Amino acid sequence: MNRSPSSPMAQHDAMLQDMLVALRDSSPMVEARNYVDALERRRAKWHAFREWLWPRAFAAGICAAAAIAFFAIFLPAPPSDEVIASLVGERKEIALADGSHVTLDTDSAVSVRLADDERRLVLLKGRASFAVAHDPQRPFRVTSGMMTVTAIGTDFDVSAVGKDRTVTLVHGRVSVETSYAQGRQKPQRTMLSPGEQITMTADGAMGRPTAVDAASMTAWREGRLEFTRASVADAVAEANRYSARKIRLVDAGLGSRQLEGSFRVGQMDAFANALCAFFDLKIVRRTDNEILLGPMD
Numbered sequence: 001m002n003r004s005p006s007s008p009m010a011q012h013d014a015m016l017q018d019m020l021v022a023l024r025d026s027s028p029m030v031e032a033r034n035y036v037d038a039l040e041r042r043r044a045k046w047h048a049f050r051e052w053l054w055p056r057a058f059a060a061g062i063c064a065a066a067a068i069a070f071f072a073i074f075l076p077a078p079p080s081d082e083v084i085a086s087l088v089g090e091r092k093e094i095a096l097a098d099g100s101h102v103t104l105d106t107d108s109a110v111s112v113r114l115a116d117d118e119r120r121l122v123l124l125k126g127r128a129s130f131a132v133a134h135d136p137q138r139p140f141r142v143t144s145g146m147m148t149v150t151a152i153g154t155d156f157d158v159s160a161v162g163k164d165r166t167v168t169l170v171h172g173r174v175s176v177e178t179s180y181a182q183g184r185q186k187p188q189r190t191m192l193s194p195g196e197q198i199t200m201t202a203d204g205a206m207g208r209p210t211a212v213d214a215a216s217m218t219a220w221r222e223g224r225l226e227f228t229r230a231s232v233a234d235a236v237a238e239a240n241r242y243s244a245r246k247i248r249l250v251d252a253g254l255g256s257r258q259l260e261g262s263f264r265v266g267q268m269d270a271f272a273n274a275l276c277a278f279f280d281l282k283i284v285r286r287t288d289n290e291i292l293l294g295p296m297d
Helices: 008-024 027-074 232-240 252-256 268-279
Strands: 082-085 092-095 101-104 109-114 119-125 127-131 140-144 147-151 155-159 165-171 174-178 189-192 196-200 224-231 246-249 258-264 281-286 290-295
Touching: 082 092, 082 101, 101 109, 119 127, 127 140, 147 155, 147 165, 165 174, 174 196, 189 196, 224 232, 232 246, 232 252, 232 258, 232 268, 246 252, 246 268, 252 290, 258 268, 268 281, 268 290
Parallel strands: 119 140, 246 290
Antiparallel strands: 082 109, 092 101, 101 127, 109 119, 127 155, 140 147, 147 174, 155 165, 165 196, 174 189, 224 258, 281 290
8 A cells, every 4th residue: 555755644754763763872772782783793702712712821820831831740748747745654766767766755746857958856745765876977956935946966855744845864974955035135145064954934034954863763764653752743743644543642731741752653553552651541442544642631
């Protein structure tokens, strides 16, 4: 059906066409077309970049894998720390790869690192003795807290029982050094001779070397505890370290008395009976976990 230009239908079609042209040329539509065009250009660039990148990334991965394999095969691994420990009531002796020997007291632990330029051990808890193989090129160092003991070939004990650190030298010579402590400008260093002992407090203050009976101080290596003018409280605390079964005193005042003698470690009944005989005590209660001592009625 033909429409005359002046007919209402023709006028309506013309108006609709003008609106479509106006909408096509409007700012939102232009921005939308531009955005779509930009996305298409970006997608094309990414596709080209990916085609360029893939072979190069593959080659780089091969090089990285080869480098890792080279270092793993041809370069020596750094020395790692080995931790050795003893249980309550156990004494453990370990032969190190350098020929030295470490003996752990009850409930003790030490970490060991043997490198090409030094032998580094850390007493983590408890007490240990060190029989050091002679090797001047690799100093043997034992650290506990802020204290470091350096030896070349010698036999000594290091104790970290309680808050203080104690070194007892059996034979040879050792250097005992503290790290920096608050209030002091530089570390302290002292040389020990055989039969000497030195103690460092928890804050890093180091006392003077004192002469001791080294055999008595290291009797624990043979499974014995030797006490010379020791308080009952200290003796009981030391004996308790070797057993899950503990001796207790009903009155703290009982612990001030002094004790001398030699006892086998871990024999708690025999030790309790000896205390009762020496100090007129009695066993108030005896269980699988505890022996309670009190005064005679």
